Amino acid sequence: MGAAGSKLEKALGDQFPEGERYFGLENFGNTCYCNSVLQALYFCVPFREQLLEYYANNKSIADAEENLLTCLADLFSQISSQKKKTGVIAPKRFVQRLKKQNELFRSYMHQDAHEFLNFLLNELVDILEKEAQSAKNDQETSPPSEKAANGPKNGLANGAKKEPLVTWVHKNFQGILTNETRCLRCETVTARDETFFDLSLDIEQNSSITSCLKNFSSTETLNAEDKFFCDKCCSLQEAQKRMKIKKPPHILVIHLKRFKYIEQLGRYKKLSYRVVFPLELKLSDTAENSDIEYSLFAVVVHVGSGPNHGHYVSLVKSHNHWLFFDDENVEMIDESAVQTFFGSSQEYSSNTDHGYILFYESIGSGNRN
């Protein structure tokens, strides 16, 4: 353990980034699904920085009541404030809180990393929204004298609160999809917006992220027995339906649907398909029709042949180095090794390490809120 850390330190030598920490996370019995996602989130630098800032601002208040947000902030703070540059940390408090909050993660069975990520992000949003709501309530019940003093601020606060609350989690991860349906008779386009924290993409053998995104946005015809009820025509008509990204997120999380339920077998099968995910991704099919460029900074990798077996590890890019996080172990890898996690061209291959959740950060300042 110590030897491994020292090894990484020696490998980087003078190039070890200033102020950075590379710590493995201890496994408490099949908690690799948790560890791998936490590593990806830790190296999502805007998210980490905002979480640590939140922790610094709310440290004294947070002691009053523990929740998943405070546990996560505490864990990130522990990592970033270590004297050593490398080592191992036990995320015990976080895992205990996680198991307490959600029955699904209570067992020592293997869990799905994507489910965990979804649960975590939504839970953080819930907590932040409740805090904002209670802060607002406190403001409204302040004594009259203080209220008079705070008049302008209070008015501004009330005005700001009219729209749905946008937390810093939203600012990082939330995008907007628009579902457009065009009646082919009256050509009226009906649009319905939908927010998302990640995109789940169907995959095919020997495909790429670009082609999977294209399929995700492809036009589907509603016809024959599956016509669309057009409110303008007041009747069933043929229509064309399409999904578009209306607002791309700052951090684009892409979940590859590698687990497919097989009816005959009564269980899920892993699709080891080769899906090329580029280090630089350009989103071209957005509603605004302006190209957005993204850079890959983390990959959660599923290791193994099925959903309930195997292991999760993370690949992380930090300061132009690629690191391999496997629970307690942290190693450096070549950038060229990332492509070994694309998947297998043959169905029965010895390679069972496949990219499962991809984390891209947008390049350029256009999308920062």
Added chain:
Amino acid sequence: MHRVGSASNGNNSTRPRKEKRLTYVLNDSDDSKHCAGINCLALLMSAASDGSDYLFTGSRDGRLKRWALGVDRATCLATFESHVDWVNDAVLVGDSTLVSCSSDTTLKTWNALSFGTCTRTLRQHSDYVTCLAAAEKNNNTVASGGLGGEVFIWDIEAALAPSKCNDAMVDESSNGINGSGNLLPLTSLRTINSSDNMSMHTTQTQGYVPISAKGHKDSVYALTMNESGTILVSGGTEKVVRVWDARSGSKTLKLRGHTDNIRALLLDSSGRYCLSGSSDSMIRLWDIGQQRCVHSYAVHTDSVWALASTPTFSHVYSGGRDFSLYLTDLQTRESSLLCTGEHPILQLALHDDSIWVASTDSSVHRWPAEGCDPQKIFQRGNSFLAGNLSFSRARVSPEGSTPVPVYKEPTLTILGTPAIVQHEVLSNKRHVLTKDASGSVKLWEITKGIVVEDYGKVSFEEKKEELFEMVSIPAWFTVDTRLGSLSVHLDTPQCFSAEMYSADLNIVGKPEDDKVNLARETLKGLLAHWLRKRKQRMGSPAPANGELLSGKETASRSSTHSRIEVDGSSENDAMVYPPFEFSVTSPPSIITEGTHGGPWRKKITDLDGTKDEKDFPWWCLDCVLNNRLPPRENTKCSFYLQPCEGSSVQILTQGKLSAPRILRIHKVVNYVIEKMVLDKPLDSLSAEGSIAPGLTGSQSQHQAVGDGSFRSGFQPWQKLRPSIEILCYNQVLSPEMSLATVRAYVWKKSDDLVLNYRLVQGR
């Protein structure tokens, strides 16, 4: 907030329907008007110099009309009603045959100069039929195109030819003479073709089959044919123009260039040049001989849906989604905006120096067009050069601004009734609130088919809230407005789920607890005319055999249903009660289908008794002829009756009780009082009252209580009559509320209802 999960594509699914449904379409008072958008136009010019020109209009209300055209007026002479969905296109073949196509998947041929005689229904398409094309000088050839890429080429004369071995797909829906050959006296002037004598009962497969033009991968929305009927051109959502040999149905060529759906096509008389209008807002001129696009014209700002040309094919009139009508010179590219309306333009028909414009509105307008000398319009000024790329028009206009219409007002308007665009079924399940395209809000009573209140231009939402009643009636019908009016759908067994007390409907001469089934009485009202005609026809010996056969069929059908309820006597139930009498001046139309022949539509007053029993769904006949209803499970409501906590009043009850869901709370009050005062055993009460014990595995039969015995029972104890109130969730219930209403608005759970009783406080 809602939990944000992964975004992914979802799919819809539809559920198959088990039994045929019966629909009735409510008509407004003015039957000479269309009540929905006009999808198609066809002009019939008079051969005689003093004769009248005719305009045929096909509408989204499912009907076609013939109008006699004068200089300053148009008169509705006939309504062609048989289609059960939108009429999408219509063409004239020969001198006297009108052909229409519909979203009901059929083509129909009509005697164009009759009062609505349908001569044939052609079933070959499997989905909506969107467009037709006819050859001007070939009296027999018609092409049809539709969804799913289906294109058929019909020889109308062959399709209409008499044959002893017609396919089951070809059916007869004419008025007058039935297949059996019995001649009935006609009550109105109607023209009868010899083909009316078709037999409908053969099932042989031999019959006319049209030529199929195979090759379209996607739906077809436009068709055109040259004068001699040798060249057919089609277009649709494939975005290409396809050319066919109309005699063989074989592919000739494919023309690419449009970037969106093809919506309109025109061929010149020789078949050399073709015009296409597209959702990409462009009009293109194709040279079919040279297989290329000669010109493209950017005059419209949105989709081009309609085209019409001068006889010499030198100018084109075009309309579309931008509400605008343009005239463009095909050679010089000079273009003028003729007029702008308020609705997207669906079709055009050039009529000498005028042009008829059909739109999604139910009215049709005639505008000046100078069809004989289009140059006159350009001489008025305000013309511009049509660019050949979209959105480039503004740059070549001299003023650099949007064109000003040449004409401000149409020269003639055929008015239609505004289509219903919004509706709400009220909670009493007998009234529907509607708003039409002009903003008028009306209240309809669907058991009589009439407007009972016209509120004018008021807020629909406010009126809806104002009319809200706290009552709970099962949803015994569904409504849609795709025909521009209210279509009321009855499906078995759901439609028989609603009952009301006769007293609440002001039906006189009935016991207090008499109940009527809303669907049954409505069906009797709808079919009253047909039943009278049928009774007249049954006087002759020949239909007696049919009756016997029908009886056997019905009997065998009913044997599959257990526990069928038979109520009352047939003589009594034949009567139509006033709340269910439909208007004879504006009667509704019935849309349904029986065991064979496919769906049909007809006014209830036109059901002259020749419609066979086979043309109706069996369950409708079972209801109105044999007074049989399917088993109904939700007419009863189970509940517990308990004293309020701390109440001094206590009666013994036998667990769960059962009563009609429409039972009023004041009946429960009476029940409690009787139990207190009379102290009778519970079993004997079931014979007298409306409330009965809810025994496991069976539903007790409701029995009418005699008013006399009930009142006499009260008389000796009038002084001792206590005042009782019923509560639910500590809320005192109004005596007029029904059990169903309490369950829906107070109890709000699926568990059995719990009611509490107590003495009225303050006594």
